[in-house]
Amino acid sequence: MTLLAPTGSGHPPPAPPAARSGRRRLLPYLLLLPGAAWLLIFFGVPLLQLAAASLYDPSGSLSTGYAMTWAFGNYPDVVQAYWPQLLRSFGYAGLALVLALLLGYPLAYAIAQKAGRWKNLLLVCVVAPMFTSFLVRTLAWKTILSDNGALVGLLRDVHLLAPDGRLLATPFAVVLGLTYNFLPFLVLPLYASLERLDPRLLEAATDLYASPAQAFRRVTLPLSMPGLVAGTLLFFIPASGDYINAELLGTPNEYMIGNVIDSAFLVRLDYPQGAALSFLLMAAILAVVFGYLRRAGTEEVL
Amino acid sequence: MTGMARETPAGDLRLANLTKRFGIFTAVDDLSLTIPQGSFFALLGASGCGKTTTLRMIAGLEEPTSGQVLLGDTDIARLRPYKRPVNTVFQSYALFPHLTIFENVAFGLRRRGIRSVDDEVTRMLSLVQLDGYGNRRPAQLSGGQQQRVALARALINRPQVLLLDEPLGALDLKLRRQMQIELKRIQTEVGITFVHVTHDQEEAMTMADTVAVMNAGRIEQQGAPADLYEFPATAFVANFLGQSNLLAGEAAGTSGGEVAVTAHGARFSVPAGRSRADRGPVHLGVRPEKLHLVGSADQVPQGHQLVTGLVTDASYVGVSTQYLLRTGWGTELSVFAANNGAEARVPVGSEAVAYWDPRHAFLLPRDAADTDRTTPVLDEPVGASS
Ligand SMILES: Nc1ncnc2c1ncn2[C@@H]1O[C@H](COP(=O)(O)OP(=O)(O)OP(=O)(O)O)[C@@H](O)[C@H]1O
Ligand SMILES: [Mg+2]
Numbered sequence: 001m002t003l004l005a006p007t008g009s010g011h012p013p014p015a016p017p018a019a020r021s022g023r024r025r026l027l028p029y030l031l032l033l034p035g036a037a038w039l040l041i042f043f044g045v046p047l048l049q050l051a052a053a054s055l056y057d058p059s060g061s062l063s064t065g066y067a068m069t070w071a072f073g074n075y076p077d078v079v080q081a082y083w084p085q086l087l088r089s090f091g092y093a094g095l096a097l098v099l100a101l102l103l104g105y106p107l108a109y110a111i112a113q114k115a116g117r118w119k120n121l122l123l124v125c126v127v128a129p130m131f132t133s134f135l136v137r138t139l140a141w142k143t144i145l146s147d148n149g150a151l152v153g154l155l156r157d158v159h160l161l162a163p164d165g166r167l168l169a170t171p172f173a174v175v176l177g178l179t180y181n182f183l184p185f186l187v188l189p190l191y192a193s194l195e196r197l198d199p200r201l202l203e204a205a206t207d208l209y210a211s212p213a214q215a216f217r218r219v220t221l222p223l224s225m226p227g228l229v230a231g232t233l234l235f236f237i238p239a240s241g242d243y244i245n246a247e248l249l250g251t252p253n254e255y256m257i258g259n260v261i262d263s264a265f266l267v268r269l270d271y272p273q274g275a276a277l278s279f280l281l282m283a284a285i286l287a288v289v290f291g292y293l294r295r296a297g298t299e300e301v302l
Numbered sequence: 303m304t305g306m307a308r309e310t311p312a313g314d315l316r317l318a319n320l321t322k323r324f325g326i327f328t329a330v331d332d333l334s335l336t337i338p339q340g341s342f343f344a345l346l347g348a349s350g351c352g353k354t355t356t357l358r359m360i361a362g363l364e365e366p367t368s369g370q371v372l373l374g375d376t377d378i379a380r381l382r383p384y385k386r387p388v389n390t391v392f393q394s395y396a397l398f399p400h401l402t403i404f405e406n407v408a409f410g411l412r413r414r415g416i417r418s419v420d421d422e423v424t425r426m427l428s429l430v431q432l433d434g435y436g437n438r439r440p441a442q443l444s445g446g447q448q449q450r451v452a453l454a455r456a457l458i459n460r461p462q463v464l465l466l467d468e469p470l471g472a473l474d475l476k477l478r479r480q481m482q483i484e485l486k487r488i489q490t491e492v493g494i495t496f497v498h499v500t501h502d503q504e505e506a507m508t509m510a511d512t513v514a515v516m517n518a519g520r521i522e523q524q525g526a527p528a529d530l531y532e533f534p535a536t537a538f539v540a541n542f543l544g545q546s547n548l549l550a551g552e553a554a555g556t557s558g559g560e561v562a563v564t565a566h567g568a569r570f571s572v573p574a575g576r577s578r579a580d581r582g583p584v585h586l587g588v589r590p591e592k593l594h595l596v597g598s599a600d601q602v603p604q605g606h607q608l609v610t611g612l613v614t615d616a617s618y619v620g621v622s623t624q625y626l627l628r629t630g631w632g633t634e635l636s637v638f639a640a641n642n643g644a645e646a647r648v649p650v651g652s653e654a655v656a657y658w659d660p661r662h663a664f665l666l667p668r669d670a671a672d673t674d675r676t677t678p679v680l681d682e683p684v685g686a687s688s
Contacts, residue, residue, distance in 0.1 A: 200392065208459070
């Protein structure tokens with residue numbers, strides 16, 4: 001993927017003389033080895049295991065054992081049973097992404113281009129929430145949004161919320177939680193891209209009759225595309241598979257596909273179903289990502 | 303385009319008391335200039351003297367601390383850059399890396415809502431000899447090619463004023479001369495006012511109608527190239543534009559159209575018309591090529607003035623020989639003798655006499671503490687003192 005490759009000239013140095021080229025050529029593979037082994041053992045094997053589980057006979061159970069019956073019917077079955085949650089996952093993640101972009105782009109831009117000596121401090125502030133656990137942060141939001149919390153009280157007082165209206169246990173709370181929890185994944189790559197943006201290019205654009213809006217559209221935005229693409233993916237992928245926000249900030253009416261998978265594996269102990277849903281989610285995300293990259297990638301960036 | 307400051311009835315570009323301070327450092331100091339419409343104006347000066355800052359204020363990229371930028375009779379100093387009929391060829395090129403060369407050049411036209419740009423862009427690319435490069439990216443061009451793209455990108459807009467910040471700096475000599483001729487031709491053809499910043503004196507003198515020499519945020523002198531060279535206004539100009547032998551002396555007033563000067567115990571005179579001071583501490587200046595070298599004082603023609611010394615160095619440079627003559631008081635004067643076969647070569651180590659026609663000398667006011675100055679001002683950064 002050229003989009004995430006570092007900028008600058010990417011030409012490899014000319015081939016070294018033959019004598020040393022054998023070892024030189026092996027070196028990259030040797031460097032790859034630990035990572036490849038790790039992936040094979042901890043990702044490849046479980047993935048195969050999961051693929052197999054998704055095709056087990058659905059009538060089996062943990063206690064009686066599962067029979068491998070190549071039950072492809074598991075897939076249509078889970079789609080039929082859980083398509084609302086699947087759609088909801090992408091709906092919520094998409095909504096959260098839009099919110100995060102509205103918040104995150106200006107934030108990343110300000111930190112990269114305008115913050116001056118406050119840059120590092122602001123970056124730390126963006127990352128700081130990650131120092132506490134995901135769970136704790138989401139629980140904190142549960143307190144903030146709770147029915148007898150100050151926020152709800154205030155909103156009721158100014159009549160932005162009906163007297164019996166609530167924030168917690170609504171789609172709003174779940175989307176808010178997703179936005180908050182994954183925002184840094186969007187902001188950091190965006191920041192990296194915008195940081196490299198040469199302000200003299202913006203001056204040149206203004207000198208060439210571009211209004212500030214046009215300069216943004218024609219120069220800033222295209223040049224921040226690598227970060228934007230990376231950031232949206234890093235945001236969207238975990239957000240659409242997330243189940244903690246829906247679990248803690250929503251009700252079963254807000255459950256996303258992650259919650260269903262969670263309960264399939266840990267509550268209902270229906271392994272074939274859980275595995276099939278997991279694969280389905282993965283396939284759906286891959287489809288979305290590839291569709292997106294094909295569109296965003298056409299305007300080859302740098 | 304909204305509010306574009308009057309498209310055609312242009313007028314002169316005038317800078318009035320333009321000042322720019324960065325903190326306590328004054329980069330441009332109360333600068334006033336008039337650049338006639340359609341003229342080719344060259345701004346010369348050592349690195350860091352405020353040339354780029356001046357251009358940036360004209361372009362609107364830097365807000366003046368005080369003063370006005372007038373185009374015709376409208377003050378454009380507070381107008382946003384994209385509303386000024388002014389374009390810049392940036393010192394750093396600032397080409398858009400994500401756009402092709404074609405789109406880079408078309409950028410200005412497109413922003414002004416012009417739809418059919420193909421012909422114009424193609425014409426412009428061939429003008430800067432980059433036909434066929436339209437589909438490349440800036441990173442795929444050499445430095446000189448990028449510079450020409452920057453030129454095309456600005457020129458295509460036919461602004462009222464084109465600001466060129468060392469536009470030819472990265473080109474080799476041959477291409478540089480070619481582009482100079484091309485630039486001059488374009489300028490005369492389209493009648494755009496060019497404000498051209500350069501380190502290359504020769505470039506400034508050959509191309510410009512008017513040359514201004516800038517020093518530490520101020521204009522030291524401006525005028526036709528020959529006027530600046532033949533009769534500089536300050537010691538800085540005398541040694542920035544070419545080289546001068548400046549002897550520290552005392553002027554004793556004008557009599558009979560001549561200013562009498564005493565320097566290092568000898569008496570000289572300079573025509574009043576070539577004197578910028580006639581009393582007190584002065585610099586008596588003679589250009590090295592206006593000095594002639596002979597073996598003894600009796601060979602000096604009538605009416606000329608002379609200094610004797612010891613030849614310490616002679617470098618033969620083909621068209622001329624450049625001598626150093628150490629005077630009795632230790633200053634080394636430069637003498638350029640044309641290699642025209644008329645004058646005999648003077649051997650190093652021999653006593654010699656340098657003489658000149660007083661009409662070729664000039665007299666400049668001098669700070670009392672200042673001594674002889676015979677070396678060119680090096681074109682290197684001026685100190686960041688205010
Ligand atoms: N943004 C700024 N902040 C502080 N000082 C600045 C700034 N821009 C320029 N200066 C200072 O102002 C002075 C003039 O700078 P300027 O860029 O105009 O020089 P210049 O004449 O174009 O030099 P060069 O020939 O090297 O390009 C320099 O001493 C520079 O350090
Ligand atoms: Mg400069």
